[in-house]
Amino acid sequence: MQNKKHFIIGIDEVGRGSLAGPVFVGVAAVSKDGLLAIKNAERKFGKIKDSKKLSPKKRNEWFFFFKKNKDIFFNIKMMNPSLIDKLNISKSANILALRAFKKIVLNKKIGKMDYDVFLDGGLYLGNKKNIFEMNGINKKAKTIIKGDEKIIAIRIASIVAKVLRDSYMIKISKKYKKYNFDVNKGYGTRFHINAIKKYGASDIHRKTFIKNFVK
Template identity: 35%
Template sequence: MQRSIQEIKRQLEKTSSPKDPFIKELQSDSRKGVQTLLEGFMKRIEKEKQKKAQFKKLSSYERYYRKQGYRAIAGIDEAGRGPIAGPVVASAVILSEKAYIPGLNDSKQLSEAKREELFELIHNSAIAIGVGMIHSNEIDEINIYWAAQKAMLDAVQHLEQQPDFLLIDAMPLTTPYPSESIIKGDAKSISIAAASIVAKVTRDRYMIQLEQKFPGYGFDKHKGYGTAEHIEAIRRLGLISEHRRSFAPTMDFL
C-alpha cells in the first residue's frame, strides 16, 4: 500500500540520514509531492552538514588546547565598550567537550532573536558561566579599556568551576591561568563566541530594564549607543547616573 504524502512528511521529520532505506524508497516514488518533500529533506541535511562543519572549524582552538591536556577552557568576551550609557559587561564560558550548539558566532553578526535562542542553549549546555559588570561611574574613573579588562577578570572569578586555560577576545589579561588572546576571537572560537552572546544578551536585558526605570530615553532600542534619538532624549530629559560623563558627546551636556 502506497504511503500518503502526510505520512511521508512525518517520517521525513524523524529521519536524519540520507542513507536511510526510507530515502531510497522515496527516490523511486514518481509522485511530484514526494519528490518535493525529498528535495526539502536533502536541503535540510546539507544545511545541518554545513552547520556541523562550521562548528568544527570554530572548535579548532579548543581541540588544540585539549590535546595539550587542558580541560576547563574558558572563552572570554565583553559587550558595551562603545555606548555612552550603561555598563560594560563581560562573560566567561566553559563549554563541555561534547557541547554542540549550531549557529554560534560573533554576537554582532546575529539577530536579537537568534542571540536569545543561543543564550538559552549556552546556559543549558555550559559547564560554567561567569559574568562581570562595570558601571558608568567606574568607567569614568578608570577609562573604558581598564573597565572592560576588569569586567573580564570579574567574569572569570564568578565562574562556578575554576578554568585551567583562557581564550580571550583580543585583550590580554594578567591571571594565574595560561591564556591566548585572539584577534576577532568571537568569530574564531566557540567558547569566545558563547561568551560574546552571554555578555551581549545580559547587557541588552539590563538596558531594557533601564528604560523601565528611566522612561523616554529609548534604552530598550539603542541600548545606550549615541544615536540621534538618544542625544535628543538627553537634550530633553538631561543626564542620568547611567550616562558616561567621560564620553563624547555626553560630556557636552555637563
C-alpha cells in the first residue's frame, strides 16, 4: 500500500492594518516534493521570504511559480471593509482563515492526505482553540509567532495573498483616484491620510480605522 503524501498547510493574512480595502487571507498547502521544487527554484529567484521582505517583482515571480507547480495549492478569501467595521479586524481575519482552510482541504488531493496546519501569529482557525473537525476526527492547528519566518507554507500564503490583494487595490484605484490606492494599497501613507482629511472617506474605507482623520 502506497504511503499517503504529507502536506504542510500555512495560513497568513494581508491588509490587517490597511485603512481601506478588504483584508485577504491566504492558505497554501505544499508537499515534500513541492518543498524540494522551491529549494531548487531559490537558485533562480533567490531565497523565499515573507511577502513584506520581497520586492513586487520577486513576489510575482514566486506567485507564478506556485501557480504552475502541481505540488503546491493555494486559496484566498477576502472580507470587505463594511464587514471588517462590523466584526473587527481580528475576528474577520480568523473567519476568513477557517473558510480558506476548509476550501483547500475540499481538494481531493489534500483532504484525503495527512497534513499539519500552521497559522502566522495572531491568526486562528475561527477561534483561539484552533480545533477543527475533519472526517469525524478532531485535529488541532498551531499558531506560531513570526510563523512567516519559520514555516515555508506560511510564506507561500503570505506571498499569494499580497500579490492578489495588491492587484485588487491597483484595479480599484481607477475608481478612487484621489487616494492613490495603486501606490499605497490602502495603507496610511502621509498622502493617503491627507487625502482622507481633504476629501473624506470613500465607501471602501474602514470607518473604524479612520475616525481620527475624519471630522
